[in-house]
Amino acid sequence: MTITQLHYVLAVAEHKNFTLAAEKCFVTQPTLSMQIQKLEDELEIQIFDRSKKPISLTEIGEKIVIQAKNIVNEAGRIKDIVDQQKGYIGGEFRVGIIPTITPTLLPMFLNNFIHKYPKVNLIIEELTTEEIISKLKKGHLDCAIAATPLEEESLKEIVLYYEPFVAYIAEDHASINKKEIEINDLDLDHILLLQDGHCFRNGIINLCKNNKYIADSHFQLESGSFETLVKLVDEGLGTTLLPYLHTLDLNDKSKKRLKSFKDPKPAREVSLIYPKNELKIQIIDALRNTISGVIKGAIAFQDVEIISPKTK
Template identity: 35%
Template sequence: MTLTELKYIVTLAQEQHFGRAAERCFVSQPTLSVAVKKLEEELGVALFERTKNAVRTTSLGEGIVQQAQRVLEESERIREMATAGKDQLRAPLRLGAIYTIGPYLFPHLIPQIRQKAPDMPLYIEENYTSVLRRKLRNGELDAIIVALPFNEPDVLTLPLYDEPFVLMLPSNHPLAKKDAMDAADLSCSDMLLLGEGHCFRDQVLQACPSLKDSETQHTITEGSSLETLRHMVASGFGITILPLSAAGEGLYAPGMLCTREFASPQPMRTVALAWRASFPRPKAIDILRDAVKQCNVQALPA
């Protein structure tokens, strides 16, 4: 049984005439007649009643012809899907980002993607690096935005930008008198950090090894998000280290908060795009890369 044979019986049922049906199918009448007879023999039932003047479907043939019509319609849908799939910027793109990047990048990135690929549906997700890694590997996400290092078999990474860290503190804090901080010597009893599981926490502790000292470790308070840490600083609860894109002071009363850069070597993170090497839509990856460049990330207001 082939799609061609199904097309023949559907057309014959509509035309009720071998000659007209053959013309519509662009074959000779004997070719169509032989194919219909072959299908009837394969199924072991008569699909049509044949007379000198007309061809009519049998009662059983009517149901089979209807089913054949549905099969042909579904096969056409497959062709349409395949045709649409040839345009790499029409299929949905599933993009993930870690919690410390997504809230600050997505509001600027999404309009850029819409402008460059208006017909590409976009689904976004924020999560931990470990969860994004699993979803990328399992095909639940097409690409993810993470901080390096990120190593995964059969996954490609493309560095997008370097983002410096800054110290955020109340304007009346003693450290606010300094113009620049030395990350290696920073040791504060009122330091606020993200909780376990956030890669940004690990990056801060690596950049500021003095925070790991036993004398201060028990005084470090943990928060669930960068927004929580920033609000805690605004309430006078302590100080924190943030990526530059998250260090917005404009949400609070003027003069309440201030940020201080770190002295050279300035701690920073490299933000990268990661995708499976087998992902069949390189144009979508190119769009993502170009859209991020257009965002001018380090100048983003939070």
């Protein structure tokens, strides 16, 4: 039995296809099939039921895959231990970031990180929260940045910062001259939201439900981007809420339409997320320290109420 054979088993278990699994492992299909067959012969069992389409795991195969994941992860720790002992911070590192965080946070820390840690090859994917959770569990991401808490038992969350919600209202809105507002100051029958699938949208729904001012049916679903929502408000078509960092690049005229909420300000919790058995902890720490260093100067809010990204 070899680690390579276990890698091949995990690939077939995931893709349910020998040819596709071979492509992902960068070997020929006959090579992959032969190694899996050798392992099955050695164990005197069948891991896969090849008579089904797509290929499925046998009952014993399901148990073997669970153990194979543990073995492959633990084997990877050997190199991780050596890297930490040497103080080496480098290699490929895959990060997932949700779309409502990418355009504001990424430009703030990326340049600093790649200059400080030039041996790290960052591979960044913009993904929904659901995609991030799935890829973390499958080992396709090393870590992610998303709104939390996610309440996923197998994942660990380290809070990076709290980002308040800020209202963006039309010029003729009744609250335009108020310094700070409350949820009931907004015209909640005309709230403009991101499309379904964005956790920031879920956060707004939860915020309004918590205050018992609105039901799902009152929401208008308008766009996939904050920029479009801002333009719709400029045209007098409603009100929207923005994450604080998205307000920093607005022009002076637009900033006059921003209204902060009274304390405790509704906010989202943004965290680094990674599997509890994750390797490359030294890179995760480097990423956390870099982001913490740049975000402290941008967000100084303390008195906040965390709004869950999970729809209630």
